[in-house]
Amino acid sequence: MRILGIETTCDETAAAVLDGDGRVLSNVVYSQIPLHRKYKGVVPELASRAHCAKIADVVASALAQAGCPARKPFDAVAYANGPGLPGALLVGRTAAGVLSRLYGAREVPVNHLEGHLLACELSDGKPRPLKFPLIALIVSGGHTELWLVRGYGRYRALGRTRDDAAGEAFDKVAKLLGLDYPGGPAVEKCARSCSGSAVEFPRPLMPGTHEFSFSGLKTAVSYRMQAKAGLNKADVCAGFQAAVVETLAAKTFAAAARHGVRQIAVGGGVAANSALRQRLEEAALKEKMTVRFAERKYSTDNAAMLALAALRKIRAGRAGAPARVNPELKIKSWAGGS
Secondary structure (H helix, E strand, O other): OEEEEEEOOOOEEEEEEEEOOOOEEEEEEEEOHHHHHHHOOOOHHHHHHHHHHHHHHHHHHHHHHOOOOOOOOOOEEEEEEEOOOHHHHHHHHHHHHHHHHHHOOEEEEEEHHHHHHHHHHOOOOOOOOOOOOEEEEEEOOOOEEEEEEEEOOEEEEEEEEOOOOHHHHHHHHHHHOOOOOOHHHHHHHHHOOOOOOOOOOOOOOOOOOOOEOOHHHHHHHHHHHHHOOOOOHHHHHHHHHHHHHHHHHHHHHHHHHHOOOOEEEEEOHHHHOHHHHHHHHHHHHHOOOEEEEOOHHHHOOOOHHHHHHHHHHHHOOOOOOOOOOOOOOOOOOOOOOO
16 A cells, blocks of 8 residues: 655645555655745745645655556545645645546545644654553644544544744744744754843743643743843743743643643644753653654654554544545544544
């Protein structure tokens, strides 16, 4: 079995091929960062047009790198039917539909966020299965969520951001400080030059809930810069990053304690942040828990994670039928239970 994955939810045009054991045979990503850099953020219409222009070449490259035969290159094609940008999602959905009919392959719609969770299993060899139950922290430019996961397809959303996602807050703070785009890597790099006197910012913990809110933290950065001219950018970045990291860690481990879970999995683009990884690893060691991260090359949007999510559904006999795109799609169980 070979599964083709197609990813076009935001600003990465990606395709990947996995074999029936979940090994990554190819993983091609065309990044639109240069296209959106001058706007300091993703422009949805430009993203959709770029997906249209690049999707055929990206898929062809993935199939060629995987050594797929021309007559029957794959048995199933996976795509994200949400969440994401409406136009971008439609490009991936349309491409998957055309390819499935052209080669007689089944279509498997998957949730983009489930892909980020299962990216924690991807490696250069066979996937490393997660241990359940676990608390999943999905943290990216568009999403910050906590789930209780009892098995493949058994998801219960505990909380999500009420406003800005963590990655979105990084981008906005980077823009306030005149740093490069994307903001996450730029803020992290700048924070490494901190003088040792990081600027203190509030921790938006929202006690009693599993939810997040980072909009106020971004505003606090803006107010602090207006109130005190000449602040060291590195000190601001270090203080802001610490506030985000400590908030994410505190709420993740609070959820684990409340639900009696000893495993944590972290996926999404912000999972590549070194400060977050270090903080979670230190907390896990202290609490005698285990924490798994997606490898950095699989943290950001990619198609291998969608192909793996489709494989898990196929193996469980729950691949489902083709589905319409839903930009606001929420995570939900597909294997029964919660």
